[in-house]
Amino acid sequence: MTLPRDQVQAGLIDELDDFEKLVRSLDADQWATPSRCAGWTVGDVAGHVIGSMADVVNGRLEGLGTPEVTEREVQERRGRTPEQLANECAEVRELGATLLSAFDDAAWEAPAPGGYPGTLGDGVEALWFDTYLHADDMRSALGQATQRNPRSDAASISHIATELTRRGWQPATLAFDGLPEFTVSGGGGMRLTGDAFRFILAATGRGNPAALGLDDSVNLYAD
Structure with a gap:
Protein backbone atom coordinates (compact mmCIF):
# COMPACT_ATOMS: atom_id res chain seq x y z
CA MET A 1 0.00 0.00 0.00
CA ARG A 148 17.77 12.46 6.08
CA ASN A 149 14.24 13.38 5.06
CA PRO A 150 11.37 11.90 7.13
CA ARG A 151 9.01 11.95 4.14
CA SER A 152 11.55 10.08 2.02
CA ASP A 153 12.22 7.65 4.85
CA ALA A 154 8.48 6.90 4.97
CA ALA A 155 8.27 6.42 1.20
CA SER A 156 11.27 4.09 1.31
CA ILE A 157 9.84 1.97 4.12
CA SER A 158 6.48 1.87 2.34
CA HIS A 159 8.17 0.68 -0.86
CA ILE A 160 10.26 -1.92 0.95
CA ALA A 161 7.17 -3.24 2.77
CA THR A 162 5.38 -3.60 -0.56
CA GLU A 163 8.32 -5.42 -2.14
CA LEU A 164 8.87 -7.75 0.82
CA THR A 165 5.17 -8.62 0.79
CA ARG A 166 5.33 -9.35 -2.93
CA ARG A 167 8.27 -11.68 -2.28
CA GLY A 168 6.38 -13.55 0.47
CA TRP A 169 8.62 -12.40 3.31
CA GLN A 170 7.56 -13.27 6.85
CA PRO A 171 4.74 -11.27 8.48
CA ALA A 172 6.12 -8.19 10.20
CA THR A 173 5.22 -4.71 11.37
CA LEU A 174 7.67 -1.93 10.52
CA ALA A 175 7.34 0.64 13.32
CA PHE A 176 10.37 2.88 13.00
CA ASP A 177 11.03 6.06 14.94
CA GLY A 178 8.86 8.99 13.88
CA LEU A 179 7.15 7.16 11.00
CA PRO A 180 3.73 5.60 10.50
CA GLU A 181 3.59 1.83 10.80
CA PHE A 182 3.77 -0.36 7.70
CA THR A 183 2.90 -4.04 7.51
CA VAL A 184 4.59 -6.83 5.60
CA SER A 185 2.56 -9.88 4.53
CA GLY A 186 -0.45 -8.79 6.56
CA GLY A 187 1.43 -7.66 9.65
CA GLY A 188 1.84 -9.37 12.98
CA GLY A 189 4.93 -11.50 13.44
CA MET A 190 8.07 -9.60 14.36
CA ARG A 191 7.91 -5.90 15.18
CA LEU A 192 10.88 -3.92 13.89
CA THR A 193 11.63 -0.61 15.57
CA GLY A 194 14.45 1.91 15.82
CA ASP A 195 16.12 3.91 13.07
CA ALA A 196 14.42 3.60 9.68
CA PHE A 197 17.53 4.30 7.64
CA ARG A 198 19.47 1.41 9.16
CA PHE A 199 16.67 -0.86 7.95
CA ILE A 200 16.64 0.78 4.51
CA LEU A 201 20.36 0.06 4.15
CA ALA A 202 19.98 -3.53 5.34
CA ALA A 203 17.02 -4.16 3.03
CA THR A 204 19.00 -2.96 0.01
CA GLY A 205 22.28 -4.77 0.59
CA ARG A 206 24.05 -1.69 1.91
CA GLY A 207 23.99 -2.60 5.60
CA ASN A 208 24.36 -5.71 7.73
CA PRO A 209 20.95 -7.29 8.43
CA ALA A 210 22.43 -9.34 11.27
CA ALA A 211 22.91 -6.10 13.23
CA LEU A 212 19.10 -5.82 13.22
CA GLY A 213 18.52 -9.47 14.07
CA LEU A 214 17.62 -10.31 10.46
CA ASP A 215 19.06 -12.55 7.77
CA ASP A 216 19.85 -11.93 4.11
CA SER A 217 16.28 -12.72 3.05
CA VAL A 218 15.40 -9.09 3.86
CA ASN A 219 17.70 -7.86 1.07
CA LEU A 220 15.55 -6.91 -1.92
CA TYR A 221 18.52 -7.30 -4.25
CA ALA A 222 19.88 -10.64 -3.02
CA ASP A 223 20.08 -13.35 -5.68
Missing part, protein backbone atom coordinates in the same frame (compact mmCIF):
# COMPACT_ATOMS: atom_id res chain seq x y z
CA THR A 2 1.62 3.22 -1.14
CA LEU A 3 1.50 6.53 0.65
CA PRO A 4 -1.33 8.89 -0.43
CA ARG A 5 -1.15 10.02 -4.05
CA ASP A 6 -0.61 13.72 -3.30
CA GLN A 7 2.26 12.91 -0.93
CA VAL A 8 4.01 10.65 -3.43
CA GLN A 9 3.59 13.05 -6.34
CA ALA A 10 4.97 16.00 -4.38
CA GLY A 11 7.64 13.89 -2.70
CA LEU A 12 9.13 12.60 -5.95
CA ILE A 13 9.32 16.08 -7.47
CA ASP A 14 10.93 17.51 -4.33
CA GLU A 15 13.42 14.62 -4.24
CA LEU A 16 14.37 15.26 -7.86
CA ASP A 17 14.90 18.93 -7.03
CA ASP A 18 17.30 17.94 -4.24
CA PHE A 19 18.99 15.44 -6.56
CA GLU A 20 19.57 18.11 -9.20
CA LYS A 21 21.24 20.34 -6.60
CA LEU A 22 23.48 17.47 -5.48
CA VAL A 23 24.55 16.67 -9.04
CA ARG A 24 25.16 20.34 -9.87
CA SER A 25 27.42 20.72 -6.82
CA LEU A 26 29.94 18.07 -7.95
CA ASP A 27 33.28 18.54 -9.67
CA ALA A 28 35.00 16.24 -12.17
CA ASP A 29 37.02 14.35 -9.55
CA GLN A 30 33.94 13.69 -7.42
CA TRP A 31 32.04 12.59 -10.55
CA ALA A 32 34.63 9.88 -11.24
CA THR A 33 34.70 8.53 -7.66
CA PRO A 34 33.76 4.83 -7.33
CA SER A 35 30.47 4.27 -5.49
CA ARG A 36 29.18 1.39 -3.37
CA CYS A 37 27.07 0.35 -6.39
CA ALA A 38 29.39 -2.25 -7.91
CA GLY A 39 31.11 -1.04 -11.06
CA TRP A 40 29.54 2.42 -10.98
CA THR A 41 31.07 5.80 -10.37
CA VAL A 42 29.17 8.63 -8.73
CA GLY A 43 28.40 9.90 -12.23
CA ASP A 44 27.04 6.51 -13.25
CA VAL A 45 24.67 6.50 -10.26
CA ALA A 46 23.40 9.92 -11.30
CA GLY A 47 23.03 8.73 -14.88
CA HIS A 48 20.83 5.84 -13.79
CA VAL A 49 18.53 8.01 -11.66
CA ILE A 50 18.11 10.70 -14.29
CA GLY A 51 17.91 8.13 -17.07
CA SER A 52 15.06 6.34 -15.30
CA MET A 53 13.04 9.54 -15.08
CA ALA A 54 13.87 10.37 -18.71
CA ASP A 55 12.58 6.95 -19.75
CA VAL A 56 9.37 7.48 -17.76
CA VAL A 57 8.54 10.91 -19.16
CA ASN A 58 9.35 9.75 -22.70
CA GLY A 59 7.21 6.62 -22.41
CA ARG A 60 10.11 4.14 -22.58
CA LEU A 61 8.62 1.91 -19.92
CA GLU A 62 9.22 -1.65 -21.09
CA GLY A 63 11.74 -3.36 -18.83
CA LEU A 64 12.26 -0.30 -16.65
CA GLY A 65 14.32 -1.31 -13.63
CA THR A 66 15.80 -4.42 -15.23
CA PRO A 67 19.60 -4.76 -15.38
CA GLU A 68 19.58 -4.34 -19.15
CA VAL A 69 17.59 -1.11 -19.14
CA THR A 70 19.49 0.24 -16.15
CA GLU A 71 22.80 -0.34 -17.90
CA ARG A 72 21.50 1.38 -21.04
CA GLU A 73 20.53 4.43 -18.99
CA VAL A 74 24.05 4.60 -17.55
CA GLN A 75 25.84 4.01 -20.86
CA GLU A 76 23.80 6.69 -22.63
CA ARG A 77 25.04 9.28 -20.12
CA ARG A 78 28.67 8.31 -19.65
CA GLY A 79 30.93 11.16 -20.66
CA ARG A 80 28.44 13.87 -19.75
CA THR A 81 29.38 16.47 -17.15
CA PRO A 82 27.61 17.11 -13.85
CA GLU A 83 26.17 20.32 -15.28
CA GLN A 84 24.78 18.51 -18.31
CA LEU A 85 23.10 15.85 -16.19
CA ALA A 86 21.83 18.43 -13.70
CA ASN A 87 20.21 20.27 -16.61
CA GLU A 88 18.62 17.04 -17.81
CA CYS A 89 17.39 16.35 -14.28
CA ALA A 90 15.69 19.76 -14.20
CA GLU A 91 14.03 19.03 -17.54
CA VAL A 92 12.69 15.61 -16.59
CA ARG A 93 11.53 16.92 -13.22
CA GLU A 94 9.35 19.52 -14.92
CA LEU A 95 8.03 17.00 -17.43
CA GLY A 96 7.40 14.57 -14.59
CA ALA A 97 5.41 17.13 -12.62
CA THR A 98 3.18 17.73 -15.64
CA LEU A 99 2.72 14.00 -16.19
CA LEU A 100 1.90 13.30 -12.55
CA SER A 101 -0.72 16.05 -12.46
CA ALA A 102 -2.71 14.15 -15.10
CA PHE A 103 -3.23 11.04 -12.93
CA ASP A 104 -6.46 10.66 -10.98
CA ASP A 105 -7.17 8.08 -8.27
CA ALA A 106 -8.37 5.48 -10.77
CA ALA A 107 -5.16 5.71 -12.79
CA TRP A 108 -3.07 5.70 -9.60
CA GLU A 109 -4.61 2.41 -8.45
CA ALA A 110 -4.51 0.74 -11.87
CA PRO A 111 -1.72 -1.68 -12.91
CA ALA A 112 1.51 0.08 -13.83
CA PRO A 113 2.48 0.06 -17.51
CA GLY A 114 5.64 -1.53 -18.86
CA GLY A 115 5.39 -4.75 -16.87
CA TYR A 116 6.12 -3.26 -13.44
CA PRO A 117 4.65 -5.67 -10.83
CA GLY A 118 2.33 -3.30 -9.01
CA THR A 119 0.09 -0.29 -9.39
CA LEU A 120 1.03 2.98 -11.00
CA GLY A 121 1.25 4.43 -7.49
CA ASP A 122 3.67 1.68 -6.48
CA GLY A 123 5.84 2.51 -9.47
CA VAL A 124 5.98 6.24 -8.74
CA GLU A 125 6.78 5.56 -5.08
CA ALA A 126 9.59 3.26 -6.26
CA LEU A 127 11.08 6.14 -8.27
CA TRP A 128 11.04 8.34 -5.15
CA PHE A 129 12.74 5.60 -3.12
CA ASP A 130 15.33 5.00 -5.85
CA THR A 131 16.23 8.68 -6.10
CA TYR A 132 16.57 9.07 -2.32
CA LEU A 133 18.67 5.93 -1.89
CA HIS A 134 20.98 6.65 -4.80
CA ALA A 135 21.59 10.19 -3.57
CA ASP A 136 22.90 8.57 -0.40
CA ASP A 137 25.05 6.22 -2.49
CA MET A 138 26.66 9.28 -4.04
CA ARG A 139 27.17 11.08 -0.73
CA SER A 140 28.57 7.94 0.87
CA ALA A 141 31.15 7.61 -1.91
CA LEU A 142 32.21 11.21 -1.36
CA GLY A 143 32.43 10.95 2.43
CA GLN A 144 29.41 13.22 2.90
CA ALA A 145 26.81 12.75 5.61
CA THR A 146 23.45 11.17 4.85
CA GLN A 147 20.80 13.84 4.28
